[in-house]
Amino acid sequence: MTTLEKVRQRAESDARTSGCFLNPDPLFLKDLLEGLKKNEDRYGYPSCPCRPATGKLELDKDILCPCWYRDPDVQEYSSCYCGLYVSKDMYEGKTKLQSIPERRPQEKQARALGVTREIPIPKPSAKAAPKTEGMKLWYCKQCGYVCYREEPPYICPICKAKKEMFSEIASG
Amino acid sequence: MKTTEIAPRTTKVLGKNKKHKVLIYALSTCVWCKRAKQLMNDNGIEYEYVDIDLCSPKEQEEIKNDIMKRGGSIGFPCIIIDDKTLITGFREDKIKEVLEL
Numbered sequence: 001m002t003t004l005e006k007v008r009q010r011a012e013s014d015a016r017t018s019g020c021f022l023n024p025d026p027l028f029l030k031d032l033l034e035g036l037k038k039n040e041d042r043y044g045y046p047s048c049p050c051r052p053a054t055g056k057l058e059l060d061k062d063i064l065c066p067c068w069y070r071d072p073d074v075q076e077y078s079s080c081y082c083g084l085y086v087s088k089d090m091y092e093g094k095t096k097l098q099s100i101p102e103r104r105p106q107e108k109q110a111r112a113l114g115v116t117r118e119i120p121i122p123k124p125s126a127k128a129a130p131k132t133e134g135m136k137l138w139y140c141k142q143c144g145y146v147c148y149r150e151e152p153p154y155i156c157p158i159c160k161a162k163k164e165m166f167s168e169i170a171s172g
Numbered sequence: 173m174k175t176t177e178i179a180p181r182t183t184k185v186l187g188k189n190k191k192h193k194v195l196i197y198a199l200s201t202c203v204w205c206k207r208a209k210q211l212m213n214d215n216g217i218e219y220e221y222v223d224i225d226l227c228s229p230k231e232q233e234e235i236k237n238d239i240m241k242r243g244g245s246i247g248f249p250c251i252i253i254d255d256k257t258l259i260t261g262f263r264e265d266k267i268k269e270v271l272e273l
Contacts, residue, residue, distance in 0.1 A: 028203060035201030049201035050248065052224065052232075083203060099204050099262040102247040109246035113224070114233030 004030075007037045007046065011084060014066055019155025020074055021091035023083050028097075032084045036065055050082035051104065052112040059112060062104065069103040074154055075163075087154070137169040181227050185209075187218035192271055194219035197235055197250040200226055204262040208249040211264065215273055224248070 011033065015022050023029045035049025047053035048063040062068045070080040077100040078087040089095045102109065138152040139145065143159035152166030194212060198205035200223040212219045224235055239250055244258040251259045253270050267273075 031203045031206060035203065038201050050199060050204060052199065052246070052248070098264075101261070102245065106245055110236060110240075113236040113246065114229045 002037055002040050004033055004037055007033045007040065010046075011036075011065075015085060017157045018066065018071070018085070019153055019157060019160070020070070020080075020085040021088060023079075023086055023097070024091050024093070025097070028083060032082055035082075036084075048082055052109065054112050054115040056115065059108075059115065062108065067104075071151065071154060073100060073103055075151075138166045139169055141165050141167055181222050181231055182220050183222070184220045185212065185218065187212065188216040190218045192217070193254050194271070195252045196221040197239065197248060197252075198223050199248050202248055205249040207262050207264075208251060208267070211267065215271070217271060 011022055014020075023032065032049055036046040039049060039053060040046040043053055043055045043060070045057060045060070046065045047060045048065055048067050051063045051067075053060045053063060057064075065082075066085060067080065070085055073080045074085055074087050078090040078095045079085065079097055079100065081100060081102065081104075083097055086097065087095065090097060134150045135148055136150065137146060137148050139147075140156040140159060140161055142161040142165050143156060145156055145158040146169070147153065152163050154163055155161070156165065194217060196205070196208055196212075196219060198209065198221050205223075209219075209221060211217075222231075222235065224232055227235065236246065239246060239258070242252065242258050244250055245260050247260040249260075249262055251267060253259070253267075257270050259266055259270070
């Protein structure tokens, strides 16, 4: 069993390094952290409290908090799907928090419901190359921080420069 | 608030406002689902809910089919009003409009 405090510390630490902020509403935040704790206790990992999980890591890995959809959602809607991570504007109360559309593909959502042991879990093939499509190298023009992802971070985790300060490093 | 178990996983919450038939598919851990239930409670609306994360795989399959049959997408809360209007997500304005609040 994990503790609420551990879940909170992990979220705080992740917010610091990603340039996001935690939901400024203490009650809303507490409910979210409790949801994460419940999922960690029953599945063994903190899957998104607002999405159906299967308890099979292979099927749930995209919704492990922070989920794969957090950064684009914070960018587009100022908050992630469940509302745990928010943008600076929302943190400062300039933008109102509201329920946002689901970015997770519907087939993943549908696959998460009704999972029984008979359903084979797709295993990553040893031969298959890791996902590289759409992945790019980015560097921060202010401090030189380099990362490999589809989009540059919202804010540089090192020097806090804005997304616009990132440039792509041409591959090859 | 009075609640009555009417089916294995469906909980009925009694309320004074019975003008509409309301069913909520929810997740027990989801804060937006909690808000949807709270909106019903605050307005005295009678409703039923199912926390799908507490359901068996078979029950989840049935719920998934029900949502898809109604043309909805898989997202929670999924609020079905009068068997004809399906609202995905806690869209407060839309929910209030359909429930005439």
